[in-house]
Amino acid sequence: MQATKNVISWRLFLFYCLFLESSSQDFGGQTQFICTSVPKDMDICAATLQNSVPGEDLKTTVMQLRETVLQQKETIMNQKETIRELTSKLARCESQSGAEPGDARPGGRRKEAGTKNTMGDISRGPADTLAQLSQTLQSLKQRLENLEDLLQSKIDDLEKQVLSRVNSIEEVKPGQRNETEQRGRVESTLTSLHQRITDLEKGQRENRPLDKFQLTFPLRTNYMYAKVKKSLPEMYALTVCMWLKSNASPGVGTPFSYAVPGQANELVLIEWGNNPMEILINDKVAKLPFLINDGKWHHICVTWTTRDGVWEAFQDGVRRGSGENLAPYHPIKPQGLLILGQEQDTLGGGFDATQAFVGDLANFHIWDRKLSIGEIYNLATCSSKAQVGNVFAWMETSLDIYGGASKWTFEACRQLN
Known part of the structure; x- marks a missing residue:
């Protein structure tokens, strides 16, 4: 066994x-x-x-x-x-x-034929x-x-x-190997096409002027934004101008926000929810008479001086509103962080997707003085006399872009024609 x-x-x-x-x-x-x-x-x-x-x-x-x-x-x-x-x-x-044949073991008995044996069979020996x-x-x-x-x-x-x-x-x-080889060829082709597209985009960027571009924020997120590489100086007057296009509803969000240590709302432009667009300086608010969420390009400018907090608002080269007592005698503080596309709740962060800008932004400029009505009109009509910001001028090399916001070629005068 x-x-x-x-x-x-x-x-x-x-x-x-x-x-x-x-x-x-x-x-x-x-x-x-x-x-x-x-x-x-x-x-x-x-x-x-x-x-x-x-x-x-x-x-x-x-x-x-x-x-x-x-x-x-x-x-x-x-x-x-x-x-x-x-x-x-x-x-x-x-x-x-x-032991049976004549064996007489002590105390034993002779087993007779026909008696019951060990296996229980009474008929066999x-x-x-x-x-x-x-x-x-x-x-x-x-x-x-x-x-x-x-x-x-x-x-x-x-x-x-x-x-x-x-x-x-x-x-x-062999069939599996053929399938693997075919998939490899397809991936190689896609990689080649992607490289060619990248080269074309690179060539396009190299051939265009550094200021002829727009930023596109396609989604309302808390991670798409652009950061200006340098801070703003201390300012007692300012003018902020830009081109905007959006059809977001409700509200286009926050085209830009400037935060400094201890004050997240040092300088903010925002249209949030069903509220009109607002300009915030040192957390003080002025409502602006802008109507821009029609999916078309619009040129907007806001001027401000610390004396009496006087402000003016221009849309497409025309003054639409004015006021005073907006953070009077408070200079814009330096050593802050300027963000395009998001509203800062803390210095450089605390983004809220519901307040994010959705749309296109171009030709963002800042001056440390109040521009005249004629200068603003020249900007809005693409006049050859238009000036660029002396505090911040719109240049690709001046920005870092994050979260999937994209850059495209943009010429304001072509958009107007």
């Missing part, structure tokens, strides 16, 4: 190694044996299934093998128990029959019993040999199925 057990274990181990070798050939190219740690009470086929099963067909095949092995193992264990019991009874019968047990043993041995042959045949069949599946997988590999 030990030999039978060894044969079965050897067959299972051989199949396990064959399966691992086939899997190795499928995924590598060089054959190697893999040593896998298996828990003491775990079946080797179950361990094989957990560690290396290339596909549902292999999984089904190994499960069938595992089920067959378990069934045959249980049958063999039952037969072993029966043989052990019969062998024990045969030994007792042989010892008793050997010891010789008949021994012959029957011998026949039973031979029958059981024959059955075990038949079971071994059946199990081996099943293992061979399953091995053939597994090898067939592995071969079919290997046949599919």
